[in-house]
Amino acid sequence: MPTIPQNAVLIPIDMQRAFDAAPWPARWNDRLDANGLALLSAWRAAGRPIIHVRHDSIVPGSTLGPGTAGNAHRPGFEPQTGEPLVTKSVNAAFIGTDLELRLRRLGADTIVLFGLSTDMCVSTSVRVGANLGYRVILVEDACDCFDLPDGTGGTIPAAEVHRVHVSTLRHEFAEVLRTADLV
Incomplete structure (x- = not known):
């Protein structure tokens, strides 16, 4: 079983409603929400820090644009009291945001990421996080x-x-674990 520091920060990425409808193509992981909610529940029960990331698109007509129904968090993924929200307009959660500053202020050296989509915003955030020197853990079965x-x-x-x-x-940027490894 992996050792996860108490100050490791859980970072759900782009758990938003837009991804359930056109123009977005078919997805594969029917356990995404259940696994993500299990991680949030376990993290909250342990009193560990969580920083939510949401994509606020600046592309005209985007289903992820601020104020659109698709921009909203998926049910159960809304930040709770004391859980900050970082908004981004590019793939990497670190670019143009204060995520790194927040992590440094928490004294975090380990970040645990999951969300949508594995190959875009999650992957880019994992890579940047690793390049910034964080120990990065990707929860593979809580991604889609x-x-x-x-x-x-x-x-x-x-x-x-x-x-x-x-x-x-897994080859170069992150440890890859499953939800059951962490809850």
Whole structure:
């Protein structure tokens, strides 16, 4: 069982409603919400710090734009009292935000990430976090991603996109654990 410092920060990334409808493609992980909620519950019960990340798109017409229904957190993923929210407009949770400052003020050296989507905002945030010197833990079964066009008329299934990205992150940027390892 991994040792997780008491001040390790749980960072749910982009757990937003927009990803459940068009124009977003099909996803694969039907346990995303259950696993993410289990992590939040365990972290809160242990009194550990949580910093939520939400994507506030600046692209006109985006389903993730501030004030749109899709921008809202998925049910149960709303920050609770004392849990800060960091908003971003790019993939990396560290770019153009005060996330690193918040982590430094907490004295955190370990961050635990999950959310949407594995290959985009989660992966980018994992990579930047590792490059900044944090011990990064990716909770692979509390992440999800989308089917992607392969550029030749075919589709790469979301589960395969996820598997490849988790493998890359495990190789150089993060420890990869499952929800059961942490709750």
